[in-house]
Amino acid sequence: CIHFIVNNQIGFTTSPKFARSSPYPSDVAKMVAAPIFHVNGDDPEAVLFVTRLALEYRMTFNKDVVIDMICYRRLGHNEADEPAATQPMMYKKIRARKTTANLYAEKLIAEGLITEADFQGMQVKYRADLDAGQQVSRPTLPSIKTPYSIDWAAYKHEDWDAPVHTAVSAETVRELSDRLLRVPEGLEMHPRVAKIMDDRRKMAAGALALDWGFAENLAYATLLNEGYQVRISGQDCGRGTFFHRHSVLHNQKDGSSHTPLMNLYPGQPTFLVIDSILSEEAVLGFEYGYSTAEPDGLVIWEGQFGDFANGAQVVIDQFISSGQTKWGRLCGLVMLLPHGFEGQGPEHSSARLERYLQLCAENNIQVVVPSTPAQCFHMLRRQMLRPFRKPLIVMSPKSLLRHRMAVNALEDLTEGHFQEILPEIDPIDPEKITRVVACSGKVYYDLLEARRERNLEHVAIIRIEQLYPFPQTQYNQILEQYPNLSEIVWCQEEPKNQGAWYQGLHHLERDLKPHQKVFYAGREASAAPAVGYYSVHVEQQQKLVNEALGQ
Incomplete structure (x- = not known):
């Protein structure tokens, strides 16, 4: 990636010596040994040269490169602002200095490439075009579609009342259950995990009521079977914080692992589960970006506890809840936030449901609190089978994962749909x-x-x-x-x-x-x-x- 820093020295609001512990804002790139180019923003040709050089480096070596364009903010934040009040010496120099356009014009005139009259004419025409509402610069790139471009047209027609058929046939449930529960020869599971897998075999046979973990895994299996990729990230999401998901089986003999959902049938869509770092903001921000570029995949971020999502509040406020309204960017991201009061104290009880409800308006997001395994199954399938994409905020369970009353029959998956009440x-x-x-x-x-x-x-x-x-x-x-x-x-x-x-x-x-x-x-x-x-x-x-x- 080319990292381009428009270094206006914090726009006069903070002295660089207080803004960081290093001389340059680009110094963080030294940790990955990325080339760093410092360039004077008042020299357009130097900026262009460095940009081309960085692009050539990126395309040749497929590695990060950083451009630190050092410049300044000539005026304040707005027309009424006065930067000299806090940076008097800096702004004496800025106001005594000619503008970038004038400096470059003097250079071109000295080289005999243009005349003073040419420069004055350019300024007059530029101002006239602005006043007339005309385009004053060429588009950098033509409007083209690459092989990776996504057409979201099919998902822009919201019909919240349209029925969504999320049930699957009994034959499909039996077949996918069989594939989900196959364990490679020689894989020695932890005794507790082996017990869970044995129970799931009984559930698939109708001899035991369906629990949350199996219903959730079946939802993913059916979506994969219908051509949708599935991606889950979060802290401990492969196992599940509360020991319920077990989408990855770990061999107790040699530490190898097996992912049943990635081995349903040859050529299936990707199932990816990522035990992420303990950074809610970074990971949720990445998954939001991923989901805005992938309408045909179920993209899920799961908090270890729903309480921890408050570390990513900026992503939720600025992007997930309002991205479509501000930028027209569609997003089908699912947030699974374990929520419930079980006596675990103030840091492990609440996903802050009220904050998400406060953000709700104009059908911007969905907020659900499923209370049965079948509701979870139909909810996840509905998210993909609906003809539109909206973020889905889920107050997911903790103790309900094993509650004796929070169970279903297999028929609840082969019949019905997600019930809002x-x-x-x-x-x-x-x-x-x-x-x-x-x-x-x-x-x-x-x-x-x-x-x-x-x-x-x-x-x-x-x-x-x-x-x-x-x-x-x-x-x-x-x-x-x-x-x-x-x-x-x-x-x-x-x-x-x-x-x-x-x-x-x-x-x-x-x-x-x-x-x-x-x-x-x-x-x-x-x-x-x-x-x-x-x-x-x-x-x-x-x-x-x-x-x-x-x-």
Whole structure:
């Protein structure tokens, strides 16, 4: 790569001696022994010569090269700015110095290549063209398409209501399960991993309920089978932070590895899983760029814990949530952010759901909280099979990965689709329902178990699996099923000032009848996402469940 530094000496706002510990901003390139060219920005011919030299070096040796073009900012940040207030000596020199154009014109005139009248005429014409809105310079490159150019035209027609067929045939599930679970002869797995693989064989045979890890791997297998490449990066994502994915099997005898998803059939699309460095900003930024150049691949970045994504907030704010609006750049990046309150303290509990919901507008991103393995399966497939591309922010599970109730039958993959709202699952009498508890994520299972234990026949529980775009029509239709409904409760594990409460309240109450009210059940507002003592966590969790159920 050619790294071109427009070194305007920090535009007078920071002295170079305070900006870095080295003489030049390009010194960091010394660590990889890249050639560095320092060139005077007031000498256009020297800049052109160095640029051509750097390009020739790059094309000859296929290595990095750096150009440090040293220049200055003649004016302030804007018309009202006054740089001399903080850099008086520097700006005395700048204002006494002729402009680059005048310096170059004097050189050309001295060499007899142009006259003073030629120069004056160029300036007059340039100004006139600017005032007329004319193009004043030639395009550097013609508008051409290379063999690597991507045509995004097929993904620009958003239809959020179009049905997406994400189910697969039972035969396909059986065939891909068989291929996924084949282990090369001589590969000795860790005993715990071997147990997981044995359980998955039972799941594939219908003898054991489907868990999250197997459903996720099947989603990748079906997409690969349909011609889509899959790329996952993140800290410990091959194994999965919570020991659930195991997309890479490691031989305990010799340290070699085997990736089943890369060995489904000859000539298949690429499956790539990368255990990345511990730099959320760098890796997420790279994956965003990759996804903007690859519409036909499922590109996933997974945080080790969702909490850690705050280290990449600039990428999320400046690119992922607003890149299409600002630059027209489409992106189908998936962010898997492990989220859930399990008593692990303030740094390992919250993916900061509220921050993503605050960024939502104009259908710019999708925010989902899947609560079953089948929902995960259909969600990942929907991301690729939809006729458009939008970033997908997923509050992914931790304890739910092995929750005895968070399981599915194989038929849930061969039928159905991703459901934006999961309605009440128990056979209750709609006439008796006076309270509906709406929630997202693992708190649902706490609510369900408590309601069943207490035989509460007047409470229905629904799961809002997609928080944005909010499924308003489906939500309204569900509430219409209960003619005696008077209370809607939003229950969340997060503190009141976090989670979905404030960003989702207007959706919950938008179309309610005059006698129907929305109430909150959850933790009190808090500066930190979660408490540090497990006993306090349990007490808070029980309290919010009781409040949600009206007890």
